[in-house]
Structure formats: C-alpha cells, structure tokens
Amino acid sequence: MADSQAPMVRPKRKKVLVDYLVLFRWIPAIFIALPISALIYFCIYVGGIWSATKSEKRRQMEHEENVKKVVQRLKQRDPKKDGLVCTARKPWVVVGMRNVDYKRARRFEVDLSAFNNILEIDTEKMVAKVEPLVSMGQMTKVTCPMNLSLAVAPEFDDLTVGGLINSYGISGSSHIYGLFSDTVVAMEVVLADGRVVRATKDNEHSDLFYAMPWSQGTIGFLVSAEIKLIPIKEYMRLTYTPVRGTLKEIAQAYADSFVPRDGDRAKVPDFVEGMVYSSSEGVMMTGVYATEEEAKKKGNKINRVGWWFKPWFYQYAETALKRGEFVEYIPTREYYHRHTRSLYWEAKLIIPFGDQFWFRFLLGWLMPPKISLLKITQGEAIRNYYHDNHVIQDVLVPLHKVSDVLEFAHGELEVYPVWLCPHRLYKLPVKTMVNPEAGFEQHRRPGDTSYSQMYTDVGFYYAPGAALRGEVFNGAEAVRKLEQWLIANHGYQAQYAVSELTEKDFWRMFDGSHYERCRRKYNAVGTFMSNYYKSKKGKKTEKEVLQAEAEAAIREAADADAE
Ligand SMILES: Cc1cc2nc3c(=O)[nH]c(=O)nc-3n(C[C@H](O)[C@H](O)[C@H](O)COP(=O)(O)OP(=O)(O)OC[C@H]3O[C@@H](n4cnc5c(N)ncnc54)[C@H](O)[C@@H]3O)c2cc1C
Numbered sequence: 001m002a003d004s005q006a007p008m009v010r011p012k013r014k015k016v017l018v019d020y021l022v023l024f025r026w027i028p029a030i031f032i033a034l035p036i037s038a039l040i041y042f043c044i045y046v047g048g049i050w051s052a053t054k055s056e057k058r059r060q061m062e063h064e065e066n067v068k069k070v071v072q073r074l075k076q077r078d079p080k081k082d083g084l085v086c087t088a089r090k091p092w093v094v095v096g097m098r099n100v101d102y103k104r105a106r107r108f109e110v111d112l113s114a115f116n117n118i119l120e121i122d123t124e125k126m127v128a129k130v131e132p133l134v135s136m137g138q139m140t141k142v143t144c145p146m147n148l149s150l151a152v153a154p155e156f157d158d159l160t161v162g163g164l165i166n167s168y169g170i171s172g173s174s175h176i177y178g179l180f181s182d183t184v185v186a187m188e189v190v191l192a193d194g195r196v197v198r199a200t201k202d203n204e205h206s207d208l209f210y211a212m213p214w215s216q217g218t219i220g221f222l223v224s225a226e227i228k229l230i231p232i233k234e235y236m237r238l239t240y241t242p243v244r245g246t247l248k249e250i251a252q253a254y255a256d257s258f259v260p261r262d263g264d265r266a267k268v269p270d271f272v273e274g275m276v277y278s279s280s281e282g283v284m285m286t287g288v289y290a291t292e293e294e295a296k297k298k299g300n301k302i303n304r305v306g307w308w309f310k311p312w313f314y315q316y317a318e319t320a321l322k323r324g325e326f327v328e329y330i331p332t333r334e335y336y337h338r339h340t341r342s343l344y345w346e347a348k349l350i351i352p353f354g355d356q357f358w359f360r361f362l363l364g365w366l367m368p369p370k371i372s373l374l375k376i377t378q379g380e381a382i383r384n385y386y387h388d389n390h391v392i393q394d395v396l397v398p399l400h401k402v403s404d405v406l407e408f409a410h411g412e413l414e415v416y417p418v419w420l421c422p423h424r425l426y427k428l429p430v431k432t433m434v435n436p437e438a439g440f441e442q443h444r445r446p447g448d449t450s451y452s453q454m455y456t457d458v459g460f461y462y463a464p465g466a467a468l469r470g471e472v473f474n475g476a477e478a479v480r481k482l483e484q485w486l487i488a489n490h491g492y493q494a495q496y497a498v499s500e501l502t503e504k505d506f507w508r509m510f511d512g513s514h515y516e517r518c519r520r521k522y523n524a525v526g527t528f529m530s531n532y533y534k535s536k537k538g539k540k541t542e543k544e545v546l547q548a549e550a551e552a553a554i555r556e557a558a559d560a561d562a563e
C-alpha cells in the first residue's frame, strides 16, 4: 500500500521560454492586474452604494423591465441562422477556469449584466431575493451588519449567485445546509420560448427547480433567486487544531472535527474547514458564532484577518503545527472572506513574494488581483503551460472516501495544501445530476442521516510536486486519472475546473436522466447548448460548432423519440 501511494519518480523537464515567462508573471500581475483590479473594486463599491440608494420598489420595477428585455431579445432569435443562446458575459470575467471556447464561435448572446441588484431582504421570512450577478462580497456587505448571512456563503468575494446556483457552491457551513442550491427557496427563470416561471420545491415547476443546479445555464436563464438567510453573530470563535500522522489519520481527525463521535449535536460547529499541508501534516479549523460581548471578554484574542497587512490565512493557520491548538475570535465577515486576498494559496505562485511583510504592508491593500485580469494578462502560452504544470480541481467525494482520495492524489498530483470542506448531499425527490450513493442510508456512516449523505469538497489548487521540482508532469493525464477515480467512487468534479471527460464519461459521472427530461419539457433543446458540449475542452471553429450542434440535435431528437 505504501508503495502505490508514493509519488511517481519522473524525469527532469527541459526549461523553455514559457518557464521564464511564468517566472516573471508577477510583473504584469503587479503593474497591470493589481491597479486595474483596485479600480474595478472601487467602481463596484460605488455601484453598490448607488444601488443601495434605490428603494426596494424601484429595484423591483427595474428588475421587471430587465426581464422583459431578456424575453424580447430571445424572441429576436432566428434558430436557423443564429447560433445557440448564451450569456454575453465575457469568458475572462468569470471565476471559472474552463476554456469557454463556445464563446468564440457562432452564438446568440443575451445580456444579463443589469441583473446585479439585491432586490429584497425579508427579515420575517428570512429570505433574500437577489439577481444572479450579485456577488458574495456584495451580499455579505449588506447582510453581516444586519446579523444575517446566506445559509451558505461561499468564501470567495467575486462568486456570483447565478454561477453558484447553475453550477455549484459550497462553504464551511455546508455540513449543515448542503450546497448553495440547497438553500434556494425559489428561482425565477426565463425559458427558451420566452415564458417566465417561478420554480419552487413544491409548485408545478418543481422539476425545473431541481434541474437547474449543475445545469450550467443550459435549461433557462435564472433572473432572480430567493435564498434562505440565517441569523449570525458578529464574531467567529475559531479553534485551530494541528494534526500529525498518515493521510488516513488526518482524514479521521478531519471527520472527528465536525461529526462528534458521541453523536451529540450540540458539539457540531457552525463552520468547518480542513487544510492538509503535506502527506503528514494538517490543521483542522472549527468555528462557532460568538457575540461581540463574548469576543471582547478579557483574555480573549481578537484577530482581524481582514486587515491588508495580515499574514495570508493559510500560512497563519499552518502556525498551529508549531504553536499547538489555539482559539481566537475573528469578525464574521472577515472570516467569511479569509481566503480572498491570497486567492486561497494561488497568489503565492503568481506573486511569489506577496506573502512577505514588506509587500503585504505596501501593496497588500490592492490584493487580490481579479482572476479575470490575471486571465487576460497571461496569454496563450502561459495558459497552456498552466494546463500542463498546474492543477485547479475541486472534487466532491463521500466522507468515507476522503482518505482514499488524499492517498490517490498524493501519488498522482502531489498538490499541497489540500482544502477540505464537508457538505451534505441531499436525497432529493428526483434524481438530480449529483446524488448520494445508492443505499447509503443502510450503512449509517458518521455524518449521514436518513435524508442526506455527508460528502466533502476536496480542493487541489497549486503546482504539483513534480512541476515544482522541474520534472515532467502531464496535467491532462493526471486530470483524466482523477476523473476515472471519481467515476469509480461515486464522486463528482466541480464544473468550473478543466475537464478531460468524454461525453460518455461525463454522463457516467453525472446523472443525466432528470436533466435531459427537463431540457425537452422546457424546450431548451435547440436553444441552449447541452451541458457536456458547454464544458468540453478544445478549440471550436465555426465549422466544428455547426457540426457539433447538428450532431447533438440529432442525438437529442433520437433520445426523445426513444422515450
Ligand atoms: C480561484 C477560485 C476560487 C473559488 N472559490 C470558491 C469558493 O470559495 N466556494 C465555491 O463554492 N466555489 C469556489 N470556486 C468555484 C465556483 O464555484 C465556480 O467558479 C462557480 O461557477 C461560480 O463562478 P462564477 O460566479 O464566476 O460563475 P460563472 O462561471 O459565471 O457561471 C457558472 C455557470 O453558471 C451559468 N450561469 C451563470 N449565471 C447564470 C444565469 N443567470 N442563468 C443561467 N445560467 C447561469 C454559467 O453559464 C456557467 O455555466 C472557486 C473557483 C476559483 C477559480
């Protein structure tokens, strides 16, 4: 066993021009991406203030007008001549890492850029009604001062409600509330034929409600969502617990941190996060909301991790390995966005000295560079280099498989730190694209209930050990192996990540039955591209797109006949 788990020994790789370009990547990052990002953040800030000055009624009215515009635009499309429908959002703006090649080919764009307002915060029903381009940073800025938060508030500021619902979203509270889409109460969707419907768990469009998550916008346009709010307190009392041992022991300590062995629910923390720093060291963090009064009691330590000069969070957490377990209080909003400034740990690769005290002090307030700007300043050569020498993947696996995936990844990827974030996967009334293992209820494994199985998002973002040592590393091959492992182990790959899946394997990983049925029922076929087609890799010329569209149409029509 120990042998198969050791990283493969690989030959050294010859250095080429692009290696040096990557080495000096920090120059455009600091001189172009950082200042422009700061400007954009400033504009967003002003935009937020502007939006807040409008009354709820006015925002709702503008929303209705904008929905009408989407409907009109869809009606202008001539299916014979115009390509398939997609949003006008530029591929480099989104946070995801896929090559959005379909946006280079024939397409019919619908502009959703006006949908960036928080429409209503209903403190009685505890529901926020928001438009799809509202970002997590924008959201917490409004809700935290009200002692409220989205039940699942993903950590990274720039993530949008639309992206988090139509693909997936997670945060340290997902072991209680599930994925982002599980906290949605209602969705307002514009369908291919221009109908506007409101879908909830139990109305006549409940099938649509369950088909939207992971659909990547290939069933309809989400134009607003009503999302569950929870009461929170001003501080997070965070406990950092160091763990040393084998990957198995680390995985066990991680599970123990949020699934109390005695089953005492009072011991389940509000927030959970695990970080694995090497094959023998990790730090588990558990957070419990605390009042300001408690945080400010004598003897308690308050850590304002949001200050620009503070150490990067993942490095700070790592100090627990030297210091031993410790506890501190972090202002809640600063805690939520703890990984933003250092882009988890990706910033270390882009600006290698970004974590140094002098840099943090002088320029830390400009961080992070917007992912979108990093994407445009990297060029084709560096992009391809990253595909081969870099990994960004999130995989969702059953909790009882976490140690297996850590061992597998140690051998194949050797990427550290590894991010661990637990989440419930609900058994829903219909079989959605992702679902728990068949018969999981019988095993009664730690963390499982009769209605949900405990999963974990395992995040691998960094340069693999081989690439760091200057050895040959085949990124595509490694991703392919990881995907096969996931299919065999009832795991799922996050859709923002680069994928090597063939169409057949894509639908072995994800369950397409309900999705396909809804695509036909809601007339999405022939208007929106199919999920696999949208996520597949490879450059698409005009001709290739036409051919692929024709083939897909024939296939989907044949499936419809067969039913
Ligand atoms: C550096 C980095 C950090 C990340 N951190 C986190 C994290 O902390 N937590 C987390 O959960 N995830 C994280 N992710 C992954 C994240 O879940 C995805 O990127 C997700 O897709 C959200 O990104 P986005 O808002 O840019 O959405 P997009 O990429 O714009 O959208 C995702 C999909 O949804 C579709 N879509 C978007 N809006 C609509 C709409 N209105 N109607 C129909 N379809 C729509 C898009 O077409 C697309 O297919 C991270 C990714 C990266 C690269």
Ligand SMILES: *[C@@H]1O[C@H](CO)[C@@H](O)[C@H](O)[C@H]1NC(C)=O
Residues within 6 Å of the ligand: 145, 146, 147, 233, 234, 291, 292
């Ligand atoms: C938030 O909660 C604190 C008590 O923990 C209270 O003092 C404060 O007034 C609350 N804020 C709002 C807006 O309700």
